[in-house]
Amino acid sequence: MSQRLFMRVWVFVSLLVFLAACASPPAIQxxxxSAFSRTGRFAVTVTEPGTAPQAVQGGFAWRDSGQTQQLDLANPMGSVLARVEISPARAVLIRSDGSREVAPDADALLAQVVGTDMPIRGLKQWLQGEVDTAAAQVTRGENGRPTALVSNGWAVTLSRYDTEGPRMLVLERRHDAQQVRVRLVVDGA
Structure with a gap:
């Protein structure tokens, strides 16, 4: 194989790998x-003074049928690593190896697993372009949709709306010296 042909093949394969790395997991069936669902990508960055920033990224699929919610978290290649199942009675994290963790609610579960608070309860409303009951300092755009709010210490920015809700959500929180930034990009319903 000539060097020129080899380079073309290498560029093509690299492009395919890059596109696969941006994959969202499939929608939860x-x-x-009438259930509300969204799929997309996420990036979480945690910074603290004196340490290197910790970052993780991947894909997500969200399904909300009213009383219950499911959240699949996938690696950048689209393989589901864990599922969070939320009901009024409890929240369960099920890892791909079958191991489980249980907590009274989704916020407590993620704090237990991740080691820092994550606003899952508010995310249910924010993904639909709604304001949660704890929200303050709500800013609305010309169409009346919320574009920014503060809820339970989280500064939330909502943008790029489609008919279902915002297609971009940025959540930021500072607690003591720790800063957490979550970015969600919605790819589809």
Whole structure:
């Protein structure tokens, strides 16, 4: 194989790998056709003085059927690493190896697993372009949709709306010296 042909093949394969790395997991299926669902990508960065920033990224799939929610978290290649199942009675994290962790609610579960608070309870409303009950300092755009708010210590920016809700959400929180930034980009319903 000539060097020129080899380079073309290498560029093509590299492009395919890059595109696969941006993959979202498939939408979560269910029997309730009226359920709200979103798929997309996430990036979480935690910074603290004196340490290197910690970052993780991947894909997500969210399904909300009213009383229950499911959240799949995937690696950048799209393989589901864990599922969070939320009901009024409890929240369960199920890892791909079958191991489980249980907590009274989603916020407590993620704090237990990740080691820092994550606003899952508010995320349910924010993904739909709604304001949660704890929200303050709400800013709305010309169309009346929320574009920014503060809720339970989280500064939330919502933008790029489609008919279902915002396609970009940025959540930031400072607690003591720790800063957490979560960025969600919605790819589809």
């Amino acid at each position: 269910g029997t309730d056709r």
